[in-house]
Amino acid sequence: xNNTPLKHTNEPGKPSTFDVVQKSLAKRRAAExxxxxxxxxxxxxxLAFLLVLFVNIFGKGYTAFVQTQIRLDIYFERAxxxxxxxxxxxxxxxxxxxxxxxxxxxxxxxxxNSRRDKRNLYALISSGASYKLRALVLNDAGLVGKxxxxxxxxxxxxxxxxxxxxxxxxxQSDRRVNDRQLDFIDxxxxxxxxEKQFSSTFFTDGDSRExxxxxxxxxxxxSLLTLLGTFLLSFPIGVATAVYLEExxxxxxxxxxxxxxxxxxxxxxxxxxxxxxxxxxINFFGLPRSTPIVGCLxxxxxxxxxxxxxxxxxxxxxxxxxxxxxxxxxASKLQTIFDHVLPLAIPGMLTGxxxxxxxxxxxxxxxxxxxxxxxxxxIPGGFSDPSTVLPVQIYLWADSPERAFVEKxxxxxxxLLVFLIAMNGLAVYLRKLYERRW
Amino acid sequence: xxxxxxxxxxxxxxMTKKIIxxxxxAPEIDRESRTxxxxxxxxxxxxxxxxxxxYYGENRAINDLSLEIGNHEVISFIGPSGCGKSTFLRTLNRxxxxxxxxxxxxxxxxxxxxxxxxxxxxxPLRAMVGMVFQKPNPFPKSIYDNVAYGPRIHGLAADxxxxxxxxxxxxxxxxxxxxxxxxxxxxxTGLSGGQQQRLCIARTxxxxxxxxxxxxxxxxLDPIATAKIEQLIAELSERFTIVIVTHSMQQAARxxxxxxxxxxxxxxxxxxxxxxxxxxxxPLTEDYITGRFG
Ligand SMILES: Nc1ncnc2c1ncn2[C@@H]1O[C@H](COP(=O)(O)OP(=O)(O)O)[C@@H](O)[C@H]1O
Ligand SMILES: Nc1ncnc2c1ncn2[C@@H]1O[C@H](COP(=O)(O)OP(=O)(O)O)[C@@H](O)[C@H]1O
Ligand SMILES: [Mg+2]
Numbered sequence: 001x002n003n004t005p006l007k008h009t010n011e012p013g014k015p016s017t018f019d020v021v022q023k024s025l026a027k028r029r030a031a032e033x034x035x036x037x038x039x040x041x042x043x044x045x046x047l048a049f050l051l052v053l054f055v056n057i058f059g060k061g062y063t064a065f066v067q068t069q070i071r072l073d074i075y076f077e078r079a080x081x082x083x084x085x086x087x088x089x090x091x092x093x094x095x096x097x098x099x100x101x102x103x104x105x106x107x108x109x110x111x112x113n114s115r116r117d118k119r120n121l122y123a124l125i126s127s128g129a130s131y132k133l134r135a136l137v138l139n140d141a142g143l144v145g146k147x148x149x150x151x152x153x154x155x156x157x158x159x160x161x162x163x164x165x166x167x168x169x170x171x172q173s174d175r176r177v178n179d180r181q182l183d184f185i186d187x188x189x190x191x192x193x194x195e196k197q198f199s200s201t202f203f204t205d206g207d208s209r210e211x212x213x214x215x216x217x218x219x220x221x222x223s224l225l226t227l228l229g230t231f232l233l234s235f236p237i238g239v240a241t242a243v244y245l246e247e248x249x250x251x252x253x254x255x256x257x258x259x260x261x262x263x264x265x266x267x268x269x270x271x272x273x274x275x276x277x278x279x280x281x282i283n284f285f286g287l288p289r290s291t292p293i294v295g296c297l298x299x300x301x302x303x304x305x306x307x308x309x310x311x312x313x314x315x316x317x318x319x320x321x322x323x324x325x326x327x328x329x330x331a332s333k334l335q336t337i338f339d340h341v342l343p344l345a346i347p348g349m350l351t352g353x354x355x356x357x358x359x360x361x362x363x364x365x366x367x368x369x370x371x372x373x374x375x376x377x378x379i380p381g382g383f384s385d386p387s388t389v390l391p392v393q394i395y396l397w398a399d400s401p402e403r404a405f406v407e408k409x410x411x412x413x414x415x416l417l418v419f420l421i422a423m424n425g426l427a428v429y430l431r432k433l434y435e436r437r438w
Numbered sequence: 439x440x441x442x443x444x445x446x447x448x449x450x451x452x453m454t455k456k457i458i459x460x461x462x463x464a465p466e467i468d469r470e471s472r473t474x475x476x477x478x479x480x481x482x483x484x485x486x487x488x489x490x491x492x493y494y495g496e497n498r499a500i501n502d503l504s505l506e507i508g509n510h511e512v513i514s515f516i517g518p519s520g521c522g523k524s525t526f527l528r529t530l531n532r533x534x535x536x537x538x539x540x541x542x543x544x545x546x547x548x549x550x551x552x553x554x555x556x557x558x559x560x561x562p563l564r565a566m567v568g569m570v571f572q573k574p575n576p577f578p579k580s581i582y583d584n585v586a587y588g589p590r591i592h593g594l595a596a597d598x599x600x601x602x603x604x605x606x607x608x609x610x611x612x613x614x615x616x617x618x619x620x621x622x623x624x625x626x627t628g629l630s631g632g633q634q635q636r637l638c639i640a641r642t643x644x645x646x647x648x649x650x651x652x653x654x655x656x657x658x659l660d661p662i663a664t665a666k667i668e669q670l671i672a673e674l675s676e677r678f679t680i681v682i683v684t685h686s687m688q689q690a691a692r693x694x695x696x697x698x699x700x701x702x703x704x705x706x707x708x709x710x711x712x713x714x715x716x717x718x719x720x721p722l723t724e725d726y727i728t729g730r731f732g
Contacts (some may be wrong), residue, residue: 251538321575325638327536329588329645330565339587340577 057252057417061410067199067212068162069151070125070188072295074133076143092137092144097130101152108193109184120180126153128213149196156211156404158185162196165403176403202411206377207393211404214397216415218379222292222372222387223361223419229296229383230360234303235353239342241304242311242349247337273302274366282370290371290386298366303356310352314345347431354427358420364391390416469721472501472701476709476719480508484649484679485530490544492525492534499525503544503705505698507649509695511681514690514711517700518726523683524572526700527651529679531567532560548649565592568647572654574634576626576641581618584626584637585609588645604644612640613670632663639670643678650674652682656689668693685728691715699723 006076050180092403105121106112113123115123129152136150137143153159157176160166166175168182177185188194205215245262249255277298281287287294318341326336367373372388380387388396390412467475476533485507493499499522502535507513509639521548523724526533532553534540546553553563565588576584585605590595595601605622609615612637618629626637635655642650652671654666671680684690690711697714699722707723718724 035525309460319575321571321573323536324533324569324571325577325641326587328531328533328564328569328571329591329641330561330563331587331591332561335591339591344578 031350057410059410061281061407061412061414064202064407064411065198066196067201068154068159069195069197069199070154071149071151071193071195073099073147073149074104075147076100076145077103078145081137081144084345085121089138089141092141093134095134095137097133097137099128100133101125108188108191117180120178121184124154124158124181124184126155126212127210128153128208150351151195153199153201153212154194156402159212160403161185162194163407178307185356188277202408206379207388207396208377210352211400211402211408214405214408216390216393216408216412218376219388219390219393219412220415220419221380221388222295224236224309225292225380225383225387226295226299226389227357227361230299230303231353231357233296233300234307234356235349237300238304238353238356239311239349241308242315243337243342246312246315247333247341262305262308266309269365270302270363271365271369273298274369276301277366278369284406288384290374290376290387290388291384292380292387293383294370295367295372295387295389296383298370299360299363302363302366303353303360306356306359310355311345311349315341316350317348318344343434347434350427350430350434354423357398358423361416361420361423364395384410388421415419447522448700459698461697471720472704472706474504474705475707475723476713478505478705478708480506480511481482482509483507484509484511484549486545486547488545488547490526490529490542490546491610492522493539493541493543494525494528494537495539499703500529501703505705505708507590507679507681508696510677510679511696512675512682512694514694515681515683515698515700516685516687516690516726517706518702519685520702521700524653527653527681527683528569530649530651531564531569533564533569535560535602560724564584565645566647567649568642568645570635570638570642570650570652570655572657574638574658576629576634576637578627578713579624580623581609581629582624583623585640585644586640592645594644594646608640608644611639611643611670611674612636613666614640630663632659632666635659635663635667636670639667643674649679649681652680654683654685657685664689687715699726701726 077100080099082091084091087335102118102122105125106118109121112118132152133150136148154162157166158181159178161168166177168175171179185194201213204217205213206218208214245255245258249258277294281294281297282289287297322340322344325338326340327333331339367389372393374386374388375396376388377384378385394409394412396414397405397412450574483506485505485506487503490500490503491498503526515527517523528534529542529546530548530553534542548563548567551558573679577587579587582605585608586601589601589604595604606615606619609618614633617633618637620625626634629637635658639650639655656667659667668689671682674680675693678691682694694711696708697711698705699714699718699720701722707718707720709719714723715727718727
């Protein structure tokens with residue numbers, strides 16, 4: 001900017017340092033600008049990718065939270081529900097609710113007589129509809145003998161049609177809904193009997209072969225149990241190991257050897273841990289397959305090295321003056337560590353643990369090896385119930401042929417991301433909570 | 439006769455010559471000599487060091503050091519940086535144990551007990567021999583907890599009231615009470631440098647030690663804070679034995695009765711502070727005192 005030479009130079013005849021520096025300034029500024037540009041470009045690129053990811057997933061996934069429902073007037077006929085007149089709950093729970101639905105549909109379309117048409121008509125309704133009716137009756141036995149208007153889920157193909165993923169103009173053989181069914185649907189729509197409604201099924205139910213009945217609850221519970229177990233096992237063990245290695249272990253060949261191996265373990269592909277878990281926990285110790293208990297043991301093996309490495313790093317970063325202060329007034333080694341060093345190292349250790357847990361949350365490969373990929377409908381009630389986890393559920397749904405599973409997959413990814421964000425938020429909160437001003 | 443006389447004359451002559459040369463060289467100790475000059479013993483010794491050597495790995499940081507430190511005495515260690523003052527100071531409460539490569543040989547007795555005995559526990563030793571460090575290092579806890587920590591872990595207070603009393607008394611002795619009495623729950627690390635150092639001294643005396651080691655306690659402080667700490671040392675010397683490392687000769691002159699001069703791992707000269715500063719015997723001491731040595 002200011003290129004007028006300074007009046008005062010130390011040695012007459014020689015250019016002043018100011019002038020020399022001034023000349024090289026343009027080049028330095030350019031380098032700085034270039035560097036800043038690269039940085040901003042990188043951030044913009046990353047944000048763009050993130051945006052595309054979110055838009056794509058959200059755009060595909062939000063429809064999973066609504067479900068097309070049909071309004072049917074069901075006559076809860078005593079002769080169907082309780083043919084023997086026993087009036088027991090047992091009879092009500094075994095009754096043929098599908099028949100009630102069929103009767104109601106036939107009432108709406110009295111002209112349908114041929115077997116083929118009947119099949120087309122009945123196929124509109126989800127197979128889960130009868131369970132819903134049964135639940136209604138078991139909840140309120142007073143319904144028996146009355147007629148009630150009920151919203152029931154339609155089959156996934158119809159749902160997909162409603163959500164606009166089936167082209168009505170396509171050749172009949174190319175679409176999953178035939179012309180006859182389209183005709184039924186148009187008439188039902190005209191009667192205001194079909195409607196997209198918010199459905200909690202996705203959050204309250206387990207997996208199912210029928211997309212309209214499939215929910216994330218089983219996998220979510222499985223993930224929660226597995227991660228809880230992983231954290232409860234790996235954090236204390238990891239912190240204890242880090243403290244021992246960093247503070248107590250003698251410095252010799254053995255500790256060097258252990259250190260190298262811990263670092264190596266952190267880089268071992270996760271599927272190897274899955275194989276190890278299969279061989280050790282399932283085949284040798286005989287723990288039940290497909291369960292969170294085995295899952296968390298395997299993930300513990302996988303996350304331990306990360307936690308140990310992060311733990312040692314944060315112990316190392318505690319200033320030695322704090323140790324000296326404690327030792328100097330006669331605190332024992334253990335008191336020094338537990339009263340002063342560990343409280344200062346805990347925020348860093350938590351960060352390491354959360355990074356490890358986030359990795360464990362997204363892990364699929366090792367869990368495939370221990371059978372957590374099985375198709376499990378029930379929601380796990382404990383650590384030894386068969387279950388699956390979110391990423392495996394995503395894999396399973398993404399792999400399913402039905403079009404309706406596409407939105408479920410995206411919705412499951414959304415749940416996984418929310419889980420992840422919640423976990424990271426918790427980590428930041430805990431770190432802030434334990435962090436001390438220096 | 440002549441022969442005998444001749445001999446006598448010769449003897450006289452050589453004697454005279456010796457006396458003259460002695461007179462000339464009496465204060466002249468060889469500059470290369472590393473034997474300690476001055477009185478290393480004390481009339482009422484508390485700490486007795488004999489032939490102490492300290493090694494960092496292969497590197498010898500203290501060579502054959504012998505010194506006695508008297509009861510209720512303030513002794514200062516002076517010398518150029520890197521000469522081993524801190525190293526020797528830290529052998530007295532075995533803080534060097536924390537440095538893996540550090541090894542100590544020789545004998546250090548406190549009240550007649552060798553502190554490097556195998557069966558001696560450092561916990562009571564360090565409770566008895568407190569230490570104040572060069573850089574103020576309060577715990578990142580409240581002012582109260584900083585002072586109360588020592589009494590708590592050693593079980594010096596039976597209940598909260600006694601603990602409060604110890605904290606108050608220690609802070610008063612350290613001359614900090616009036617400045618912090620209204621904010622005992624604030625972080626100790628939030629105080630100014632001089633206050634932090636006085637807090638560290640309060641923390642040390644809260645354990646009621648017998649000997650206090652201070653490693654350049656004022657080197658990070660301004661003159662006002664330094665003056666406060668020097669006054670504090672003078673008061674503390676009535677109850678404690680104090681060993682202080684300092685780079686300031688004025689400070690050594692002000693606070694200590696005895697001074698020891700170190701030079702690259704050797705104890706060169708010990709003596710009454712006055713003598714050391716006015717009449718150093720060893721040329722190296724003289725160089726340092728007169729500022730001819732960095
Ligand atoms: N932790 C250590 N490891 C290895 N050498 C050390 C260590 N501390 C000090 N030394 C060496 O010991 C010598 C004396 O150091 P020190 O006692 O700190 O000197 P002073 O306190 O007199 O400045 C120096 O040469 C220094 O390099
Ligand atoms: N990085 C900083 N952030 C906030 N406050 C500061 C910072 N550095 C200094 N201060 C404050 O500014 C004031 C003057 O500090 P400083 O210039 O360092 O004083 P001096 O060098 O005279 O000791 C002090 O009250 C100090 O707390
Ligand atoms: Mg030093």
